[in-house]
Amino acid sequence: MPHDHHDHMSPSGHPYRPDDDHPLTYWQQMEIAVRELLIEKGVTTAQEISAQIDAMDARNPAQGAAVVARAWTDPAFRADLLQDASAATREMGFDIGPMRLIALENTADEHNVVVCTLCSCYPRNLLGLPPDWYKSRAYRSRTVKEPRKVLAEFGVTLPDTTTVRVHDSTADMRYVVIPARPAGTEGWSADALAALVTRDSMIGTGLPKSPDTA
Amino acid sequence: MENDKGPKGYHDVGGDPAGDIPMVDLPWLHWEKQVEAIRGLLGDGTRRIVSLDEVRRGFESFGVEKYNTLSFYRRRLAAMTDVLIEKGIVSRAELDEAIEAGTLRWTDVDTPP
Known part of the structure; x- marks a missing residue:
């Protein structure tokens, strides 16, 4: 009777998950203190903070994937996007804020990769949160010095004949990579193509998924 | 390292020697979202x-030790709080008092009902 009368097992036979309650850190207490003081002073409200979090949660790489897929299927949009990515993505309905967004197109001869050496600037309003490694000191330090090695660690090995361009972001100027459209996707709809576009492929540390796996 | 623009800031890490890139995606914690x-x-x-x-100016000038030891959202919160105090929106005394009150509130909850 392996599942009976065992303190660490639920009636379904799975182990209980341990409680995740531990004391708040100093910084968590600081966040509560700042938030409550700002609400008390009428600078903001709990409702506004909640709505802001909802908006942040709604941003994700699928937004960028829709932009990429449209660039692959709509030549006029592609031209607009490469000309002024802020305006082109706003026209698609994305609230990308005041920053200048620049689209970088990968081709057969050129691969683009994005970093922010000074901070961790990232087109959050289009792609959502940056991955943790993007904010890491190692990625920020090394990508500008040994990009091919960094890319290889992400599983992207490029022939020597491919030019690698590294783009260092700033708070006011952020980038999105338009990866090269995978071969074998002729005639695909924009929606089907968007499913191939990964977050990392829009940073340059990845490639789109192969159509065989989709 | 120096050039004609003066010494490099501690946040200016491009090209510095560094180890492996941590290939892990951590969850986005609720207090970080707040x-x-x-x-x-x-x-x-x-x-x-x-x-x-202003937040960037804050954590790019609050000292290399804090910069290197605080996590991303701790850095941002520390810098943001400094700016709020600098501008007189909140005072250090008010903050200390609120943290103290919070500590009492959150440590008292272990008593069973």
Whole structure:
């Protein structure tokens, strides 16, 4: 009777998950203190903070994937996007804020990769949160010095004949990579193509998924 | 390292020697989202109290030790709080008092009902 009368097992036979309650850190207490003081002073409200979090949660790489897929299927949009990515993505309905967004197109001869050496600037309003490694000191330090090695660690090995361009972001100027459209996707709809576009492929540390796996 | 623009800031890490890139995606914790949400609201067009540039200036000047030991959202919260105090929106005394009150509130909950 392996599942009976065992303190660490639920009636379904799975182990209980341990409680995740531990004391708040100093910084968590600081966040509560700042938030409550700002609400008390009428600078903001709990409702506004909640709505802001909802908006942040709604941003994700699928937004960028829709932009990429449209660039692959709509030549006029592609031209607009490469000309002024802020305006082109706003026209698609994305609230990308005041920053200048620049689209970088990968081709057969050129691969683009994005970093922010000074901070961790990232087109959050289009792609959502940056991955943790993007904010890491190692990625920020090394990508500008040994990009091919960094890319290889992400599983992207490029022939020597491919030019690698590294783009260092700033708070006011952020980038999105338009990866090269995978071969074998002729005639695909924009929606089907968007499913191939990964977050990392829009940073340059990845490639789109192969159509065989989709 | 120095050039004609003067010494390099400690946040200016491009090209520095560094080890392996940590290939892990950590969850976005709720208190971190709150920090981000508050910063966004404080910098929006209706308030313009704390801009992103001011937060950056804060953690790019609050000392290398703090910069190197605090996590991303701790850095942002520390810098944002410094700007709020600098501008007189909240005082250090008010904050200390609120943290103290919070500590009491959150440590008292272990008593069974």
